[in-house]
Amino acid sequence: MVATTTQLADFTSAVVGKDGVVSGLILPNSSAHQFDPSAKNLLDVGDAQALVANGAGLEPWLQDLMDAGAFSGDLVVASDGIVLQEGGHDHADEHAGEEAATEEEHAGEEKAAQDPHVWTAPQNAIAMVNNIARGLSDVRPDLADAFEKNAAAYVEKLTLLDTWATEAFASVAPEKRLLITNHDALGYFVDAYGITYVGSIMPSLDDNAEPSAQEIDALIERIKQEGAVAVFSESTLSDKLATTIAREAQVAVYSGDDALYADSLGPEGTDGATYLGATIHNVTVLVTAWGGTVPPLPAGLSS
Known part of the structure; x- marks a missing residue:
């Protein structure tokens, strides 16, 4: 197989x-x-x-x-x-007025794409x-x-896993569940647990995309306006831009061992070597960053 x-x-x-x-x-x-x-x-x-x-x-x-x-x-x-969801998520709509005409057309094309x-x-x-x-x-x-x-x-x-994650996120007030990541890879996860996608560094379903200076500036402003407390890098991508944006927005950045697993699992020996482990890691990092309480793992997941 x-x-x-x-x-x-x-x-x-x-x-x-x-x-x-x-x-x-x-x-x-x-x-x-x-x-x-x-x-x-x-x-x-x-x-x-x-x-x-x-x-x-x-x-x-x-x-x-x-x-x-x-x-x-x-x-x-x-x-x-x-x-399937449409790509781009709500943050593209909320700030469409900030984009130039050509960028609005691109955002519309991206939103029409299906999120895989x-x-x-x-x-x-x-x-x-x-x-x-x-x-x-x-x-x-x-x-x-x-x-x-x-x-x-x-x-x-x-x-x-789903029940445990639901309990973990319930310890965080909905208005504090504010997510900023490298690219639009966690749309289904966001919807499953009542998380608000403030924005992504690469506003695209494809992690090959390159953000413009205008898009980066707009994201920094959104982070400040929404009151987000952190930017979360992804394990498959460089954390350079995430670190820069977090510094400019004066919020924390989660990267390295604390990066989220999205497009890929991690190698053997890491928290994200399995789907169960990767999801537990992601939930733990997010809930901790947002000031919530991570419940103990049920017996069926802790073994």
Whole structure:
């Protein structure tokens, strides 16, 4: 089995358990937006019985990859059935008047794009795990019972995770849940937990985008106006701009070991090596920064 992203490799491994080997194409702390397949990736794809992809436009290179690797297995699209959000989030609308005409047109195009970062909300992760289990059961019907059992056990953990995160964010007043990140990667997470997306350094779904000086100045002003207390960098991206913006806005910056996991999980040995660990890390960093109380982990997540 081959999975495109680090999150999907983690989900697929949970479903497969001891009954298969899962290879991930994208390395930890790397982005799907910047993926360039290696010769080994092509060989892995060519040998795979199934290829698990996110879909929703996250992997525009997917068809070329399958063609180059002579993939002849089954494609499992984990985001099937999930209602997609439009990209750009509300902060683009709130300040459209500050943009020049051409920038307004660009923002409109970005908002019309569908946000592929569906996994960031645990409820969506549950849907993805169930999609993966069904898809792999079609590939290996002899293992369908095992896949279903493994998926159910993992879904229990995701449900505990969602409940715990909801409790953690409830300790922070809604008006204090103000998020500024590198790019628009946490839209589903934001909506799941009543967080306000004040803005992003790169107001784009793609982490290759470059903000203009005007966009940076506008973000600094929004941070001051909204009363946000921190800027949160992401693990896959440089924290240089986040640090500069935080300094200019006179707020804290969370980076390095405290950076959020968004586009990718982290390497082995880090808090974000798994989806469960990455989400626990993100919730802990955010709730702590906003002055809330992080509840103890339930037994099903602490082991």
